[in-house]
Structures are given as structure tokens and as C-alpha cells.
Amino acid sequence: MAIPDEDVARVRAATDIVALIGEHSALKRQGRRFVGLCPFHNEKTPSFSVNAELGLYYCFGCQESGDAITFVRSLEHLDFAEAVRRLADRAGITVRDDVRETQRRRRLAPLLEVMERAVDWYHEVLLSSPEGGPARDYLRSRGYDGEVVRKFRLGWAPDGFDSLARHLSVPSEVLSESGLGFVNSRGRQQDAFRARVMFPIFDASGKAIAFGGRILPPAPASAGASSSGEARGPKYKNSPEGSLYSKRRVLYGLNWAKQEVISTGEVVVCEGYTDVIGFHIAGVPRAVATCGTALGEEHFRLLRNFAKRIVLAYDADSAGQAAVGRVYEWERQHQVDVFVARLPAASDPAELASSDPDALRSAVGEAVPFLRFWVERILQGVDMTSAEGRAKGAERAVAAVAEHPNPLVRDQYLMWVADRCRIDPALLRGSEARPSGGGSAAAPDRAGHSDAVVLGRRTPPEASRVSLLPSPSLEALSLVMHRRDDVGARLSPVLFLEQRERRAFEALQSHSDLHAAIADSDDDVAELLTRLAVEEPVADFEGVLVQLVREATRRALASLQAQARQLVGDGPELATLAAQVAEVRRDLDLLEVPSSAVSAADRLLAWLAGREVDMP
Ligand SMILES: [Zn+2]
CATH class of the missing domain: 3.90.980.10 (DNA primase, catalytic core, N-terminal domain)
Incomplete structure (x- = not known):
């Protein structure tokens, strides 16, 4: 398993992700991204996005996402090491393998x-x-x-x-x-x-x-046609x-x-x-x-x-x-x-x-669902012209239908069988005995799961490409990703009010490499980072920063104010609070935020001063 991280990074760097994915889907350039039909789900309008510089892809239809290694893994059903090796071969790079794998390959x-x-x-x-x-x-x-x-x-x-x-x-x-x-x-x-x-x-x-x-x-019997005719x-x-x-x-x-x-x-x-x-x-x-x-x-x-x-x-x-x-x-x-x-x-x-x-x-x-095929076969096997034949057919068909895990599906088939066999559906529903023991599907679970599956991942929403980056915090994350050098240092985790976004920012801060940041994050955060990586940031940084700070300050001050109201009269605690507000105020200066936020902080400080608190 253990391919050294540097080797993985080298393979990633040497892989042209657009060329790789391009072998499976035609990609068109759109700004800094490439878009095309998703290789992972069936669609008519492209919702699959690739960022060549960052080496990441994301599908807005089915949420498949990742880098070149993930791509090869998902498509070819390989484990991580196999996928890395596949890409290494492709790029003409040798990776250092663990001993067992080397031996296996050598053999x-x-x-x-x-x-x-x-x-x-x-x-x-x-x-x-x-x-x-x-x-x-x-x-x-x-x-x-x-x-x-x-x-x-x-x-x-x-x-x-x-x-x-x-x-x-x-x-x-x-x-x-x-x-x-x-x-x-x-x-x-x-x-x-x-x-x-x-x-x-x-x-x-x-x-x-x-x-x-x-x-x-x-061969048609002709002389000398077969030299070893017997025991072949x-x-x-x-x-x-x-x-x-x-x-x-x-x-x-x-x-x-x-x-x-x-x-x-x-x-x-x-x-x-x-x-x-x-x-x-x-x-x-x-x-x-x-x-x-x-x-x-x-x-x-x-x-x-x-x-x-x-x-x-x-x-x-x-x-x-x-x-x-x-x-x-x-x-x-x-x-x-x-x-x-x-x-x-x-x-x-x-x-x-x-x-x-x-x-x-x-x-x-014109292939039909398995159950439909099975029931048809059963009904073809009996004499549908006689009452006895139809009854026998209905009985067997009902037993087959009972195997299906979804009650809604079962019911529709029962009506269909009733119709074909000219039997009252109510009678059939009554005889739809649950398989009593030995049935292939366990009873408790039979109702829910198949519907959940149909509504879940399996049928992705019709490629609706939701306009991304609806919030300044997402814009900011995207800017950090794409213009790390000029914007990274001017942001702080406190500006991200949502848990997931804050963790995403922290991951970006603590890793110089985006892929490492994604690898070290939990699924939630990794998904967010990958999605943002394939999007172009559209806003300018100054505007985003102002909005972020305004919102963060508003929330911080609101919560400080609420605390202050509860603490009226309690000297030492108010002093702590005043210190916190003063800190926010200093941050505001450092971040060069708009005057409305600054003045809110100033008013709060003034109010605290009026309570005769020791001001920092
Ligand atoms: Zn997809």
C-alpha cells in the first residue's frame, strides 16, 4: 500500500487531468474551467467541471468529485495504490512500492x-x-x-x-x-x-x-477433414x-x-x-x-x-x-x-x-424490469384459457411478486396480475402471503430501502447547475484557493461563521497543498473544497472582505451586547467583556473595515465606559 507521499504528489503533478478525463468525456474550455458531460452519470447537459490548474473535478449533477487519482479509482474500480500506479505508468514515472506489491508485480x-x-x-x-x-x-x-x-x-x-x-x-x-x-x-x-x-x-x-x-x-463428412476427431x-x-x-x-x-x-x-x-x-x-x-x-x-x-x-x-x-x-x-x-x-x-x-x-x-x-420478466414467464407457462390455469398462474405470480422489497411495486404488479388472470385484485392482495421464513429478503427492511435508493444518489437531479458561491464566505474560500498568496493572510477563521466553512478555511490555512488539505478533511469539508476548486471566484477580494467583516462584526457585537445586558452591575465580568470588545475594535482597524462596523464597536465601548468599567 504504502507509496510515499512525495511519489503520490509527483504522479499528481505529472498528470494532465484534462487529458485524462478527456478520454472519457469531451471537455470544453470555459474560462479557467473545463466542462463536459459527466462520466459518472447519464446526462444531456454538461454539469461536470474540471479545474486543470488545481487538478480537481466536481459534478454538479451527481456530486462525484476528486482529483486524478480519485477519478481513476472510481472509473476503473481500483484501490488507491493501484490508481497511483496506473497514473504513474501513464506519466512514465516510477513510484516506490511496498515490497509485497513489487514482488507480486515482478511475479x-x-x-x-x-x-x-x-x-x-x-x-x-x-x-x-x-x-x-x-x-x-x-x-x-x-x-x-x-x-x-x-x-x-x-x-x-x-x-x-x-x-x-x-x-x-x-x-x-x-x-x-x-x-x-x-x-x-x-x-x-x-x-x-x-x-x-x-x-x-x-x-x-x-x-x-x-x-x-x-x-x-x-466439418461436413469429407475425407481427411479432421485429424483428431475423437476426444476433442x-x-x-x-x-x-x-x-x-x-x-x-x-x-x-x-x-x-x-x-x-x-x-x-x-x-x-x-x-x-x-x-x-x-x-x-x-x-x-x-x-x-x-x-x-x-x-x-x-x-x-x-x-x-x-x-x-x-x-x-x-x-x-x-x-x-x-x-x-x-x-x-x-x-x-x-x-x-x-x-x-x-x-x-x-x-x-x-x-x-x-x-x-x-x-x-x-x-x-425494450428490456423490462426483472420482476416484469419473471411474472410474464410464469403466466406464459400456464394455460391462460382455463379458470384453473389462470388461478395457478395467479398463485405463482403472486409468490414471485411477494419477493419484491417495495410494497408500492408489489401492489402494482398484483393489480396487473389480477387483470391478466381475471381475478379480483382484493382476493390477490389477501393471498399475498409474506414469504413465511426462508424468503430471500428479510421482512423488516423490505419496505423502505428501494425507494430511498431511487430517490437518492442513483437518480441525480437533472443537471441543474445551481449558481454557486451565493455567499461572501464561499467567495472568500474560493479566492483563498485560487489566489492564496495575496488573500490568504488577510483572512481569519473568525470571519467564517459557519462551522463547515470555517473548517474548510482552517484546512486551507494549515496546508500549503490543496490536495493535502482535502485528504486531511472529513467528507463534508472535502466536498466543499473540491466543489469550490472547480469554480471561478467572481467577486473582487476587497468587496468580499468588507462583507465578511461586516457580518462577522455584526454577529460578534450582537452577542457581546447581549452578554453585557445580562451582566449589568457586575464589574469584573464587564471588564472582561470590555477587553473583548476592544480586541474586536483593534481587529477592525487592522482589517480596514467600513466605518459602520467600527462605529458599532465604538458605541459599545462607550456604553461600557459609561458603566464605569476599567477600560483596557
Ligand atoms: Zn455526475
Whole structure:
């Protein structure tokens, strides 16, 4: 973890935050700021602001804020050290790592390198060797042109015993640890993938970490078409899990889909490599696939920084089974909405992409909330022409509806089911038995949370860019930030009457570096500082100072006056008070404040003098 602070500061200084964010959103200069559409939430009018000089960003729509490191962390789901390293790589800077991390990276580096070489080699074999011919024909028959093959860096693993191993010529352990090969029982080096179309799997940042290999469909019976027809193994084979690859943590295609997922806030989750490619071909470039495992917790963690809306595009039968019982939990925990694309029966995205791309696109465009999909499936499964069938359908549908955590949603579905099944809604409401034990959602919490989520962060207010800096104290803070040298020394914490603003000023005073000030502040103050950093101060300092002092003096004197009235007659205490007023008065002189405030202090002092108090 421990990257030294100086190194973090160097990385920050070397990072052009406008260029960095510009890779995700087009930014336009506006005065000293840059503005654009927020990469963190879906919007039509820009409410995202970047201050290049200070290296900070703030979104007035969803309140995301921070510096280059925060930006990379949020977008790429990295921890602090990883984000710093990512930016360091980008800027060509070396940071001093802790020992364990250095060791880990040193161990993985040769594996990543050998994976990259394997991707290249398989790709080359597919594109230009005679052995790749049948695979090229197969891919062409699926509608993959050269562009698709190159984009997804597809390859062909020839049907040799150790062709890849001989090409790579690296130690046997590297081959085993990367999952590319193994030593067989006779002690001979062997390739893991043979006679397969290769789909390289990349992590979100685009590093090759594994492969999925598919056998070719049996060639039409012709002489000598297949050299190893028997025992070719399963249709798909994946790299084994290892130090590079864990299928629970990887989504195939995220590296290509990321941009589009971020800009639309939506990700399409499907089951296979060819489904992902099919979606790309059909013009839906925001699809990812789980790699031979069910969609789970870790996948959601990976996705939640990219997408608010998750559209499941499984074939019709597996969609419900894949998710039922866990969807609402995921929605709540990760603040996403889960939808289901209704694909025509007995079709998967890969087929549909070539047979009817319009149908595929509209299935995603018209995806329905998970519960709607589930209830429809139930009603499709019964005979709706008979009274008994409709009753059975209603019963099962009610049980499904009861799983939903929000009572308002449940009630609307009940009415809908009642309508479809021609049953009195009151009857259904009565039978909406709470799941008695074993239900997936605990009863006490089921009412409130999902509404709170909808009204909270998830749906930011429509980019209303509130005019900022409505008060002199905020103007002052902003001036301190932007013109620290000429204004910082002329302000004092007492001029900030609000707790949060005062703490923000103190943080600025005690840190020469804005980023350090933000890092050391609590969330409240950090948010305020970041927001101000992306705003231009508009007022002139003298005017702001006068207003601040006037207000602070007015309040100080009012409170002193109130105290004085209570203390009439009490000599020593009045003397203390007089000393305080005199101090305020001196401050006023020092700060060159307007005469009205000064005269208020003078009147107070005169009044105290009239009480025969020892004047300081
Ligand atoms: Zn935003």
C-alpha cells in the first residue's frame, strides 16, 4: 500500500487531468474551467467541471468529485495504490512500492508478457497460416469480418502437440502458471489448447489474462477433414484459474465495452464470447459476458462503478434461473437496476446478431424490469384459457411478486396480475402471503430501502447547475484557493461563521497543498473544497472582505451586547467583556473595515465606559 507521499504528489503533478478525463468525456474550455458531460452519470447537459490548474473535478449533477487519482479509482474500480500506479505508468514515472506489491508485480510480469505473445501468435496463425483456414471459414460463416477478428484479436491454436510452447520458448513453469501449457505424465511439454478458435480474455484495463478456446463444429463428412476427431473435449475450454485469472472477477469484453458502458450508464450481460461479439456487430458495443460461471457478487462489484442499469441478455430459459432470488439484493447493495432483454424463444444473442440484428437491438432497448420478466414467464407457462390455469398462474405470480422489497411495486404488479388472470385484485392482495421464513429478503427492511435508493444518489437531479458561491464566505474560500498568496493572510477563521466553512478555511490555512488539505478533511469539508476548486471566484477580494467583516462584526457585537445586558452591575465580568470588545475594535482597524462596523464597536465601548468599567 504504502507509496510515499512525495511519489503520490509527483504522479499528481505529472498528470494532465484534462487529458485524462478527456478520454472519457469531451471537455470544453470555459474560462479557467473545463466542462463536459459527466462520466459518472447519464446526462444531456454538461454539469461536470474540471479545474486543470488545481487538478480537481466536481459534478454538479451527481456530486462525484476528486482529483486524478480519485477519478481513476472510481472509473476503473481500483484501490488507491493501484490508481497511483496506473497514473504513474501513464506519466512514465516510477513510484516506490511496498515490497509485497513489487514482488507480486515482478511475479506477474513474465506471465502477462507471455500471454501477450500467445495472443499475438494465435492471432497470426489464424490470419495467415494454412492451418488457420478452416477456422477462418468458420468465423466468416458466423459473419465475422477481418475487422471483427482483429478487434477481438481472435486466434487459432493449431492441432500440434507443443506448437505454442516451441514458439514461445519460455521456462515450463511460466507456461504452467499462465495456463498455456503443462507437462504431461510422460514428462513432455504440451500445449493447453489444441485445434481451437481462441478468444483472448482481457482484464478491464486491456491486459490479456486468459483464453477461451472453442472447437470447430464437425466439418461436413469429407475425407481427411479432421485429424483428431475423437476426444476433442468440451465445446468451450477456458484457461485454468491462477495468479492471473479468476473467472469470478472477470467479465469478458469489459475492456472494449467500458467507454460505451460509462457513457450510457448501461451494460448488457450475456453468457458467451460470441454473444459479446454478436452485440458489437449488431451495434450494441456495451456487452460483457461471464466466463463459464454465473453472474455473481464480484462481477457486480466490478460493474457498479461503470453502470447503473444492468440488462441481462441470456437465452430465455436461463435468464430467470440465473438471477432469481438474488436480483433485489444486488439492486439494493450495488445501487443498480436489473433489467431483462426478452430474446425470442430459443435464440441467443450470437445467433440473433447475424439472423436479425434489429431484433437484438430492440430486445435491449425494450428490456423490462426483472420482476416484469419473471411474472410474464410464469403466466406464459400456464394455460391462460382455463379458470384453473389462470388461478395457478395467479398463485405463482403472486409468490414471485411477494419477493419484491417495495410494497408500492408489489401492489402494482398484483393489480396487473389480477387483470391478466381475471381475478379480483382484493382476493390477490389477501393471498399475498409474506414469504413465511426462508424468503430471500428479510421482512423488516423490505419496505423502505428501494425507494430511498431511487430517490437518492442513483437518480441525480437533472443537471441543474445551481449558481454557486451565493455567499461572501464561499467567495472568500474560493479566492483563498485560487489566489492564496495575496488573500490568504488577510483572512481569519473568525470571519467564517459557519462551522463547515470555517473548517474548510482552517484546512486551507494549515496546508500549503490543496490536495493535502482535502485528504486531511472529513467528507463534508472535502466536498466543499473540491466543489469550490472547480469554480471561478467572481467577486473582487476587497468587496468580499468588507462583507465578511461586516457580518462577522455584526454577529460578534450582537452577542457581546447581549452578554453585557445580562451582566449589568457586575464589574469584573464587564471588564472582561470590555477587553473583548476592544480586541474586536483593534481587529477592525487592522482589517480596514467600513466605518459602520467600527462605529458599532465604538458605541459599545462607550456604553461600557459609561458603566464605569476599567477600560483596557
Ligand atoms: Zn455526475
